Amino acid sequence: MPNSIEDTTTRLSREVPTAEFKIDDALVAISILMTSVVTAKRDTPDVPAARGQATIRRLAKAQAALIDASGDVLRVHGDLLSIGREVAGYDLHECPRVAGHVAPLQAVA
Template sequence: MSKEITITAARLIRDVPAAEVRVDDALIAVSTLMTSVVTARRDTGGVPATKGQATIRRLMKAQMALVDVSGDILRVHGELADIGRETAGYDLHECPSVAGIGDATQRVTG
């Protein structure tokens, strides 16, 4: 295998799981914000419930968009693993984060 393919593979092994984690972090952040907004609407007296409804709907759309992004990133992960097997002859039985390489990713992204 060429050195160029090895370098590219190492970069992807680091970057793909990092992207997955960041999308999950964004989804958690938006979900937390949703909880705060709904709690504030419920707990704030004198403000009609309809006042925050548009905001809650926008947050729900943002959550759904992130779920879609997460699915796309997971499909990209699978496609890249297939390309690695076909192009570089990698024998990938498990993805890097499952195989223990994810610990290195945490150091890179943390």
Template sequence: MSKEITFTAARLARDVPAAEIRLDDALIAVSSLMTSIVTARRDTVGVPAAKGHATIQRLMKAQIALVGASGDILRVHGDLADIGQATAGYDLHECPKTARSDAAPLASVA
């Protein structure tokens, strides 16, 4: 296997999980924003229920787009694993769990 393939594989092993994490972070941020907006509308005296509805709909569209993008990146990840196996003979049954070591495991935040 050439050095070029090794370097490319290492870069992808870093960048793919990083993209997945960033999309998850964006989805969490948009979800938090949605909660804040709806809570503010509900808790602000004198604000009718219809007020801000168009804004909430736009934010929901952004959230749906992020979910779609996340699914696409996951499919790209699978495609790249297949290419790695076919091209370089990598046995990629398990990919790196995260792109950064400072990410808290799910069990610790639950």
């Protein structure tokens, strides 16, 4: 049985920001790990400097992949907003999560 547009919109309005948040969390975790690895490489005198370089490059590659994924999910978010306008006639200028925190134009004037 197909979902109604409202049900689908409600589900997506929860899932898209959750995905964005989790990618950001992963990016923070990789950044913290990168800091720890570089610090360990610098502060461990018995290990040759070149020894940890491959690990650092792999972490940088993972970090870049997360940045790319974040950009792609943000584009998906924009695509879904456009689809909502076209299909459901929603007049959304911001995603629902952000729009709730913006003062209405009447309150500003």
